[in-house]
Amino acid sequence: MTTNHVELRPGAYADSVTLLQVSRAVQGLDGVLAAQVAMATALNIEVLTEMGFAVPAQAGANDMVVALRLADADALDVALAGVDAALRDANRRDDGPTEVAPPRTTASAFRRVPDGLALVSVPGANALVEAMDAVEAGHDVMVFSDNVPLDQEIVLKRAAAERGLLVMGPDCGTAVVGGLGLGFANTVSPGPVGIVAASGTGCQQLLALLDHAGVGVSSALGVGGRDLSAEVRGLSTREALRRLDEDAAVELIVLVSKPPADDVAAEIREYAGSLGTPVELVLLGPGKPDLTAGTEAVLRRLGRDVPDWPVSGSTAERGGGRFLRGLFVGGTLASEAKLIATDALGAASVGSAGHTFVDFGDDAYTTGRAHPMIDPSLRLDHLARAAADPETAVILLDVVLGHGAEPDPSALLAPAIAAVSQPVVVAVVGTEADPQDLARQVHALADAGAEVHLSNARATRRAIELIGAAR
Amino acid sequence: MTTPATVVNVGADLFADAIADQAVAVTRVDWRPPMDGTDADLATLAADPLRRTANERALAAMLEVTATLVDVAPASELLGLEPGQFLHAGPPIAWERASGPLRGALMGGAALEGLVDDPEDAAALFESGTSVSLEPCHHRSTVGPMAGVVTPSMWMFVLEDAATGRRTFCSLNEGLGKVLRYGAYGPEVLTRLRWMRDVLGPLLQKAVRAVRDSGQGPVDVTGILTQMLQMGDEAHNRNRAGTLMLLRDLSPAMVTSGTGSADVAESLRFVGGNDHFFLNLAMPACKLALDAARGTEGSTMVVAMARNGTDFGIQTAGTGDEWFTGPAQLADGLFLGDYGPDDANPDIGDSAITETAGIGGFAMATAPAIVRLVGGSVPDALATTRRMHEITLGENPRWTVPVLEFQGVPSGIDVTRVCRTGILPQINTGMAGKQAGVGQVGAGLVTPPAEIFPKALARLAELARERAAR
Numbered sequence: 034m035t036t037n038h039v040e041l042r043p044g045a046y047a048d049s050v051t052l053l054q055v056s057r058a059v060q061g062l063d064g065v066l067a068a069q070v071a072m073a074t075a076l077n078i079e080v081l082t083e084m085g086f087a088v089p090a091q092a093g094a095n096d097m098v099v100a101l102r103l104a105d106a107d108a109l110d111v112a113l114a115g116v117d118a119a120l121r122d123a124n125r126r127d128d129g130p131t132e133v134a135p136p137r138t139t140a141s142a143f144r145r146v147p148d149g150l151a152l153v154s155v156p157g158a159n160a161l162v163e164a165m166d167a168v169e170a171g172h173d174v175m176v177f178s179d180n181v182p183l184d185q186e187i188v189l190k191r192a193a194a195e196r197g198l199l200v201m202g203p204d205c206g207t208a209v210v211g212g213l214g215l216g217f218a219n220t221v222s223p224g225p226v227g228i229v230a231a232s233g234t235g236c237q238q239l240l241a242l243l244d245h246a247g248v249g250v251s252s253a254l255g256v257g258g259r260d261l262s263a264e265v266r267g268l269s270t271r272e273a274l275r276r277l278d279e280d281a282a283v284e285l286i287v288l289v290s291k292p293p294a295d296d297v298a299a300e301i302r303e304y305a306g307s308l309g310t311p312v313e314l315v316l317l318g319p320g321k322p323d324l325t326a327g328t329e330a331v332l333r334r335l336g337r338d339v340p341d342w343p344v345s346g347s348t349a350e351r352g353g354g355r356f357l358r359g360l361f362v363g364g365t366l367a368s369e370a371k372l373i374a375t376d377a378l379g380a381a382s383v384g385s386a387g388h389t390f391v392d393f394g395d396d397a398y399t400t401g402r403a404h405p406m407i408d409p410s411l412r413l414d415h416l417a418r419a420a421a422d423p424e425t426a427v428i429l430l431d432v433v434l435g436h437g438a439e440p441d442p443s444a445l446l447a448p449a450i451a452a453v454s455q456p457v458v459v460a461v462v463g464t465e466a467d468p469q470d471l472a473r474q475v476h477a478l479a480d481a482g483a484e485v486h487l488s489n490a491r492a493t494r495r496a497i498e499l500i501g502a503a504r
Numbered sequence: 505m506t507t508p509a510t511v512v513n514v515g516a517d518l519f520a521d522a523i524a525d526q527a528v529a530v531t532r533v534d535w536r537p538p539m540d541g542t543d544a545d546l547a548t549l550a551a552d553p554l555r556r557t558a559n560e561r562a563l564a565a566m567l568e569v570t571a572t573l574v575d576v577a578p579a580s581e582l583l584g585l586e587p588g589q590f591l592h593a594g595p596p597i598a599w600e601r602a603s604g605p606l607r608g609a610l611m612g613g614a615a616l617e618g619l620v621d622d623p624e625d626a627a628a629l630f631e632s633g634t635s636v637s638l639e640p641c642h643h644r645s646t647v648g649p650m651a652g653v654v655t656p657s658m659w660m661f662v663l664e665d666a667a668t669g670r671r672t673f674c675s676l677n678e679g680l681g682k683v684l685r686y687g688a689y690g691p692e693v694l695t696r697l698r699w700m701r702d703v704l705g706p707l708l709q710k711a712v713r714a715v716r717d718s719g720q721g722p723v724d725v726t727g728i729l730t731q732m733l734q735m736g737d738e739a740h741n742r743n744r745a746g747t748l749m750l751l752r753d754l755s756p757a758m759v760t761s762g763t764g765s766a767d768v769a770e771s772l773r774f775v776g777g778n779d780h781f782f783l784n785l786a787m788p789a790c791k792l793a794l795d796a797a798r799g800t801e802g803s804t805m806v807v808a809m810a811r812n813g814t815d816f817g818i819q820t821a822g823t824g825d826e827w828f829t830g831p832a833q834l835a836d837g838l839f840l841g842d843y844g845p846d847d848a849n850p851d852i853g854d855s856a857i858t859e860t861a862g863i864g865g866f867a868m869a870t871a872p873a874i875v876r877l878v879g880g881s882v883p884d885a886l887a888t889t890r891r892m893h894e895i896t897l898g899e900n901p902r903w904t905v906p907v908l909e910f911q912g913v914p915s916g917i918d919v920t921r922v923c924r925t926g927i928l929p930q931i932n933t934g935m936a937g938k939q940a941g942v943g944q945v946g947a948g949l950v951t952p953p954a955e956i957f958p959k960a961l962a963r964l965a966e967l968a969r970e971r972a973a974r
Contacts, residue, residue, distance in 0.1 A: 095537065133890060134534070134890065136534065136894070137534055137536070137924075137927065138894065139514050139533055142514070142533050148510065149512060151513075152514070154519055155514055155515040158547070159543060159546070177516075210507070211507035213523065213528055214522065280505050407518065437518060437522045
């Protein structure tokens with residue numbers, strides 16, 4: 034008969050991505066019905082509780098929880114051995130014989146490698162310490178970590194500015210530095226565009242659309258969502274602009290951001306005006322052009338043709354329900370969709386009692402948990418809930434491809450979409466050379482019954498149109 | 505922009521894999537969460553504008569010092585120590601909490617000074633506490649191995665930093681086995697101490713002064729340390745090459761000192777037969793270097809690690825004379841004869857000043873001859889020295905390890921790095937019997953209690969916050 038086994042491992046630690054791999058490996062064992070190996074953060078305890086596991090009250094964020102649902106209690110030994118083996122395998126690295134242990138801090142790593150940049154994705158509370166190591170050793174740093182306090186961001190960026198170094202982030206999801214993709218980055222050809230982006234998925238949408246239009250990108254430098262705030266005052270944006278201006282390959286710099294604080298906007302415009310390279314601002318917000326329109330403006334400024342943005346597949350027949358359910362992994366894609374919907378349907382109809390736009394990459398969903406571009410389980414769960422809700426008229430999703438993201442997102446998403454009776458519209462943000470194979474992903478989702486767009490704005494407008502049809 | 509030559513990845517391995525897939529080299533940091541409760545203090549110190557330069561200055565000050573042997577004289581003259589005043593190893597402690605070996609050494613010391621005839625009678629003297637006082641060696645510019653007891657009549661080495669005239673002091677080493685510093689106080693212990701007081705001390709004084717005043721100048725203790733580290737000594741548990749080099753430098757002057765040849769011969773035999781004789785020069789040389797870094801505001805560098813047999817204490821460059829203490833640990837290693845773990849006292853002595861300065865356990869890689877003595881293997885020794893680089897600010901360009909391609913020893917323990925990595929300083933140590941009077945029972949490896957580093961970190965962070973608020 035089915036039994037649950039929950040054990041705490043105080044002091045054991047692995048990052049959320051490793052634990053996701055471990056959980057999956059254990060789920061595949063005979064006799065294991067469900068397995069969740071996770072750090073006992075509040076969010077993970079909630080998930081475990083919802084799964085029907087009783088987590089001991091003393092569990093804290095520094096404890097590892099092993100939760101197993103077994104077909105039979107006899108399977109426990111095999112399952113626990115499987116957990117240990119998976120944890121061990123996850124840590125094993127095939128680097129050949131290594132006499133010298135790996136460095137334990139970023140400072141120690143930079144004693145061993147004289148140049149290069151740092152990519153920091155430790156928990157937010159620890160990010161400043163590692164990033165400061167890089168800056169003090171004279172290296173640029175990308176901080177993927179979110180939940181970094183604002184005062185720490187300012188300290189880090191001031192220290193970098195004093196040394197002429199670039200801090201990308203915190204909460205910088207995407208960067209392309211001299212062709213190298215960092216974090217969640219799409220594979221792009223070199224070209225005349227340099228991007229400075231305060232938004233990760235906004236940057237990825239631009240990369241995807243420019244790629245489709247045949248325009249390459251030399252570098253795309255993230256600066257973090259708060260860089261143009263009144264507090265941070267564009268410290269990273271200035272340095273990123275300066276770097277791209279120095280790059281002879283860059284003919285046009287595109288700055289993608291939410292509208293900056295007013296006086297900061299003036300400062301940045303003035304600085305941009307002092308550069309030799311023209312700067313095109315793509316500002317996101319109410320009453321501003323969306324990312325697709327912004328890309329089209331960039332193409333026109335470069336004297337290129339604006340192509341037709343591709344669409345594949347067709348949606349299911351409309352059913353009942355009144356509301357649009359947007360379930361996103363990309364924060365900027367979620368806010369873009371919400372803005373477009375608010376504009377089209379009115380502010381009163383958007384919100385918890387109406388059309389909803391959830392960003393599963395938001396800090397609230399990622400504390401102690403991998404980003405939804407890596408771990409789709411939370412969104413899949415919400416997709417099933419939205420499909421079961423009689424109020425749901427249309428479901429709008431995004432899929433973001435590129436380095437770092439799930440290797441085959443349609444593998445789990447396509448069957449889930451096929452099980453949905455309402456119309457489903459998906460924006461697949463990716464480039465042809467991305468490791469996931471853009472065409473194959475689009476086909477799989479279209480075959481499952483979704484209408485698939487490259488442009489998130491187009492996808493959103495189509496979803497709104499379908500609601501109108503549902504009225 | 506050019507493609508980065510290397511990316512240092514700290515955090516999710518997935519991103520390192522993605523970079524490797526794009527044919528760019530990745531160095532993966534084996535990151536783990538810091539010690540419990542240190543996140544906020546570590547961030548405060550990372551943000552402290554003083555920290556980096558303060559640590560650079562503290563390390564440079566320490567590495568600049570050259571210690572020379574300028575004199576040998578009684579503690580009463582050098583330190584103004586008076587009858588009834590006792591120095592001891594480690595952070596401050598009273599008789600009530602003192603361990604067996606410290607009590608034994610104090611009792612023997614009281615007999616040596618003639619405060620009692622029988623050492624056993626001294627217990628009552630220390631219990632009443634009216635005519636005696638205890639003070640840490642470190643508070644008097646002194647270091648003492650094991651119990652570290654110094655009494656007024658004991659002769660001390662005087663080390664001087666020629667650049668500043670600063671001095672540090674240490675008693676003369678008695679040898680191994682039944683000796684005062686391990687808590688033994690039998691008749692043979694007191695007889696040896698009296699001979700050291702009456703014969704060895706005065707002879708060494710003449711020789712050291714003669715060498716100092718000759719054309720060659722005073723013995724360069726830092727220079728001997730440089731050489732002995734290339735000769736298989738780590739200068740804590742192995743001092744054989746150093747001891748013989750000291751003899752080489754002093755013996756002509758001992759012979760020509762005018763002292764009777766029998767006493768000279770006995771002294772040469774005593775020093776040459778005591779492989780640890782140089783330890784009592786290595787220790788004050790390390791202290792002289794580390795003291796140069798004391799009082800560097802904002803520095804998170806450790807300037808002293810010391811144990812009194814009950815407590816393990818550290819001091820840092822940025823926190824003045826404050827001690828951060830926790831319970832001394834039991835060493836893990838090999839035991840002499842029939843002794844076993846139950847016979848050993850917790851860690852004791854100021855000798856961890858050698859590790860604080862980057863030698864001893866930190867230079868284990870250079871002393872393969874003693875890795876078994878402290879219960880290890882040669883690969884362990886190499887790994888230990890490499891691991892200590894993870895918690896230190898830099899390397900010592902003078903003190904190098906041949907087998908590690910002459911890499912400098914790991915120098916300047918950084919409290920923040922200890923808290924970040926959870927790696928504790930590795931100390932090579934002797935083990936004293938826990939009963940007063942027993943003496944040495946073994947030797948092994950030990951670490952400080954982990955909790956003293958977050959304590960020091962919290963104080964450093966508090967001071968940084970006060971500076972930021974000013």
